[in-house]
Each structure stands twice: as structure tokens, then as C-alpha cells.
Amino acid sequence: MQIRVRIAPSPTGPLHIGTARAALFNYLFAKKNKGSFILRIDDTDTDRSSKAFEEDIKRGLLWLSLKWDEFYKQSERIDIYREQLLKLLEEGKVFWCWHSQEELASERDHFIRQKSAPRHICEFRDLDKKEARTGEKPILRFKNNEKEEVVFNDLIRGKIEFRPDLFGDFSVAKNLEAPLYNFSTVLDDSLMKISHVIRGEDHISNTPKQILIYRALGFDLPEYAHLPLILGKDRSKLSKRHQATSLMQYEDEGYLPEALINFLALLGWREANDDGEELFSIDELCKKFSLDRVQKSAAVFDVEKLNWINSRYLRFLETKDLAVMLKKYLKPAWKIKTDENPERWIKVAALEQPRIVKLEDITGLVDYFFEEPFLDKEMLLWKKQNAGDAIKHLEKIYELASDLQDTDFSKDILEKTIMPYAGEAGRGEVLWPFRVALSGKTTSPGPFEIAEILGREETLKRTYKAKETLES
Ligand SMILES: [Zn+2]
Structure with missing residues (x-):
């Protein structure tokens, strides 16, 4: 028997998770069985159907690489x-x-x-x-x-x-x-x-x-x-509260289509070996998919799971490719700076690659590489540290770092230069104020990695400024 499957969404709203999942399961079933996947737009309700929603549905499916073999519109039939x-x-x-x-x-x-x-x-x-x-x-x-x-x-x-x-x-x-x-x-x-x-x-x-x-x-x-039904994490019917308004919103926020496909596949489908593996490319899914492994009980839409999958896929990327993708999310002024110094931007991307959950996060993560951070006095202090101690450590770091040449300003050399002191005076006591001085954040990559990218002049400037802030 020739396998032929279809989805028939109504263009009365944008592409949402339920339709996207149905599209994926139909697509996988067709590909696995060398059959055809048909997209049929159910637009007989002319009052509620719109061309814009039809386009949103098509765009979303193509973004997910779920290309149909045949296309029909019911209004033409x-x-x-x-x-x-x-x-x-x-x-x-x-x-x-x-x-x-x-x-x-x-x-x-x-x-x-x-x-x-x-x-x-x-x-x-x-x-x-x-x-x-x-x-x-x-x-x-x-x-x-x-x-x-x-x-x-x-x-x-x-x-x-x-x-x-x-x-x-x-x-x-x-x-x-x-x-x-x-x-x-x-x-x-x-x-x-x-x-x-x-x-x-x-x-x-x-x-x-x-x-x-x-x-x-x-x-x-x-x-x-x-x-099976898709429920929200609170076990209620999946609604607008749980999901983005359109699947395309996930693209806007910086989810990768590969991650979303993987996530949708896990909404009701269990992998054949039960070996706990949860990451599958679409080619693997095409090979492994079977209706026998679709569960009867409701599937739960858990955005944390989607975030986890997306962060894994972001780590798999070549850093230079990630760097290109991330640029779309930067402020225009920052974009110009990355164009002026693409090598530096790739270094920043590499630093953040293990930390990004979705591409749009980048703006909040890397602002301090483009703009001087705002320094908060309290934040500069490690736990119950007093300002005098923090000032003393920042002065010492300033002194040690200013002895280095521009060309020596690498993570390794900085570490070798400053760590013996931090070892004696207390790692948190020394490194926390230094790191916050450079990034203005409670969480960020380590200070030596940041300093290497900022360079000697900027690192010294920020260290000095942090000391002044504490003294004021
Ligand atoms: Zn009647």
C-alpha cells in the first residue's frame, strides 16, 4: 500500500505546537515508509480564514524542514x-x-x-x-x-x-x-x-x-x-499561557529548528531502545519513528525541557556559525563593533556558548564587552567582605596586571600572574571583586577569560574604576 498522510490545519490562527507536532509525526511516518506528506489548508470557513495565517503555517513548517509533497486548499475545491x-x-x-x-x-x-x-x-x-x-x-x-x-x-x-x-x-x-x-x-x-x-x-x-x-x-x-493530548506542565489543557502565540515566535527568540523538532518528537513518542537518549536529529527520527511507540497518555509541554534541548544544540554548533547567528540579536551599535573586530566576537561567542539557552539571551550576557558596566558597590563585595579588603585586592591585581605587556594578556598568563596572590588572600575574596569589576554581573565567565578579551587597557581601567567606586 502506498502510504499517504496529511495535515489539514485551518488558517484561523497561527501555527501552534499541536499542529506542528501532528505535522512532524505525519512527516516522519511518511518518510519512514517512503510515502507522501500532504499539506491541505482547511479554509472553507471564509469568514475566519486568513491568508496571513496560511503563510504563518507554511513558514513555520518550512522553518522546521517539514516540506510537504503535495499542497491543496479546500477553498479551491x-x-x-x-x-x-x-x-x-x-x-x-x-x-x-x-x-x-x-x-x-x-x-x-x-x-x-x-x-x-x-x-x-x-x-x-x-x-x-x-x-x-x-x-x-x-x-x-x-x-x-x-x-x-x-x-x-x-x-x-x-x-x-x-x-x-x-x-x-x-x-x-x-x-x-x-x-x-x-x-x-x-x-x-x-x-x-x-x-x-x-x-x-x-x-x-x-x-x-x-x-x-x-x-x-x-x-x-x-x-x-x-x-495523545498535549497538556501544560500544570496538567491543564495546553493554551496560550503555556506556549508562544506562533511557532515563529520560537524562531524570533532564538530556538533552533533542530531543537524544536527534537522537542516535538518527544511529545508523545518514546524512543525504541529506552536507553535514555533524548537528542535525535531529524534523520535519526525518520529512521527510528514508529506509531507503536506513541504513548496513549497525555504528553506534557515543558518549556524547561525545550530550553535544555536548545542549549544542547547550541553547544553542538561550530562557534563561528553560532557567532553569526547571535549577531542578529545584538544592538546595532554592538553589531558594528563585531564587524570591526570579528575575531574578538568569535572569542566572546565561544565564552558564552556553554551558557546560552536561546539566542536572544545573548544581549543580556555580553553587554559588558560593548559597554562599560554599571558597578554596584554591594555587588563588588564577596559575601561579608569589607570594602577596605576588596580595595586592597583590586589594587594588587592592578599592580600585577599592569606589569604585563599587551601581548601577555592571555587567560593563561593572567592566571599564572594573579592566582598565587588569590591563593594566599582567598580566591573568592580576590577573584569576585575582580570579576564583577570587569562584567558588572553576579554571574559571568571567569575574570581571566573576560580580561583576555577586554585587553590590558580596558581591564586596568575597569579594575581601577571598581576601586574608586568602593572608595566613594
Ligand atoms: Zn431539522
Whole structure:
């Protein structure tokens, strides 16, 4: 069998985590089985669909390297839906329901009061259109005569059964030009020869209605696989509170697409060997992926995990490549300085590489390489150190460092020069004020590494300034 899978996002919002995960799982399944991955934009709701969201979805998928093999827009297929709706009307499998919104609402309330599932068993189901009311806008409903349980075998969840009488005569189109979700989905999945429908668990309740439509149209059923829900870390349904508004926001913040792919794969998929390995390239995922290893229980969206994965991928990068990526996040004035001295910028990037979680962090980490830091008196003092001691140590460092030539101003030589003194006087006592003098921060790389990049003149200047600050 030729494997063909699809995702069918609505362009009524930007690409979000759930759709991106469904896209990845479909993509991996297709690639593993040498099949086709189809992108179908579900834009039949013309009021709510927008071109901008369609572009956001496409841009996000391409950013993740999830390139589709075929592309369709449902808004361009209205004639196809219309033709099949007319055929089903002729065969008496769908019919026009003339009930008003008010009538349907009061019927729904009635069922809810009786504590049973709201459904509409329509008295127009067996009438000719001519006998209908005038002045109302009718909708098309599926004539649901099914009494047998609708059963399907979900590749992830096993056998799932539904009582079809609970759906009543469900709607399939607002009119011949406006098919509703379940109808257009089934028709397209059939015509596009989709072999496996892999989608989120929230679609399980649509599946029995879709199976009834498949039967009415006389098409073979696809295989179904419903992916587990994605919950926030607080175990509530994933919402805007938990995730970025669009997947593209992750790009803006400086997550790598490789890291996001890896993270999405772990949202419900367990690696085959259970050896604890959690980092996979997309090629590895293509090889290893299988639906058997998709979990039934909900997956948890944990941004800390994403951050951890991203920081690992940032460490794997060649420093010179990282340095280029980071420049985008620098202030314009800093960018000019990095262009003037690219070697220095690569050294800074190397220093921060083990510390960056996402690229946008860089601005807050390296400001002191571009601008003189603001020095806080309290911060300059190590624990309960008194200012007099700190001044004494800074003076000593100044003296030792000024004896060095420009060319000797390397991390190693500085260390050799200053560490014997720090060893005697106390490492924290000596190195803390020195490091804060250079960086203005409570956390940063070590003072010798910073000093090497700042150079002799700037290091001496900042050391002296720290001493003055403490004296003031
Ligand atoms: Zn009706």
C-alpha cells in the first residue's frame, strides 16, 4: 500500500505546537515508509480564514524542514464538494433541514435538561425539498439511520466504539458551497487516497461521524491514529499561557529548528531502545519513528525541557556559525563593533556558548564587552567582605596586571600572574571583586577569560574604576 498522510490545519490562527507536532509525526511516518506528506489548508470557513495565517503555517513548517509533497486548499475545491453533496442528496443520504436556530437551540436545551446528549433527529429527513418552509435558510444534514455500533481500530489506542444514535442527523454543510469540517475532510481524505489519518486525540469524537460519511460515499476507510493530548506542565489543557502565540515566535527568540523538532518528537513518542537518549536529529527520527511507540497518555509541554534541548544544540554548533547567528540579536551599535573586530566576537561567542539557552539571551550576557558596566558597590563585595579588603585586592591585581605587556594578556598568563596572590588572600575574596569589576554581573565567565578579551587597557581601567567606586 502506498502510504499517504496529511495535515489539514485551518488558517484561523497561527501555527501552534499541536499542529506542528501532528505535522512532524505525519512527516516522519511518511518518510519512514517512503510515502507522501500532504499539506491541505482547511479554509472553507471564509469568514475566519486568513491568508496571513496560511503563510504563518507554511513558514513555520518550512522553518522546521517539514516540506510537504503535495499542497491543496479546500477553498479551491468547492465544486468537488458540491458535486458529491448533490449526489448524496439524490441518493437520499443527506437532506435539507429547515429548522431555525431558535428551534434547534430549544431542542438542545431539552436534551441537556434530561441529561442526555444533544442531537437532532430531523422531521424533514424524509420530506421532499418542495414541502419545505420558505423564508428560512436550510442546512444539509446526514440522514443517520445507523443503529449498529461504529467501531474502529485506532493504531495507538486500540478498539474504539461509538453509539451512532447519539449523533442524530448531524450537519454536513451550511449549503452546497459551504461544506462543514467532517464532510470536506472525508471527501478530501478519500479523493487524496490518504492511507493513515494521524491527528490529535481531540478529533476522536469526529471519527464515527466521518466513518458514516465514508460509508455513505462508498469509500474505503483509512487507518486511524490519534495522538495523545498535549497538556501544560500544570496538567491543564495546553493554551496560550503555556506556549508562544506562533511557532515563529520560537524562531524570533532564538530556538533552533533542530531543537524544536527534537522537542516535538518527544511529545508523545518514546524512543525504541529506552536507553535514555533524548537528542535525535531529524534523520535519526525518520529512521527510528514508529506509531507503536506513541504513548496513549497525555504528553506534557515543558518549556524547561525545550530550553535544555536548545542549549544542547547550541553547544553542538561550530562557534563561528553560532557567532553569526547571535549577531542578529545584538544592538546595532554592538553589531558594528563585531564587524570591526570579528575575531574578538568569535572569542566572546565561544565564552558564552556553554551558557546560552536561546539566542536572544545573548544581549543580556555580553553587554559588558560593548559597554562599560554599571558597578554596584554591594555587588563588588564577596559575601561579608569589607570594602577596605576588596580595595586592597583590586589594587594588587592592578599592580600585577599592569606589569604585563599587551601581548601577555592571555587567560593563561593572567592566571599564572594573579592566582598565587588569590591563593594566599582567598580566591573568592580576590577573584569576585575582580570579576564583577570587569562584567558588572553576579554571574559571568571567569575574570581571566573576560580580561583576555577586554585587553590590558580596558581591564586596568575597569579594575581601577571598581576601586574608586568602593572608595566613594
Ligand atoms: Zn431539522
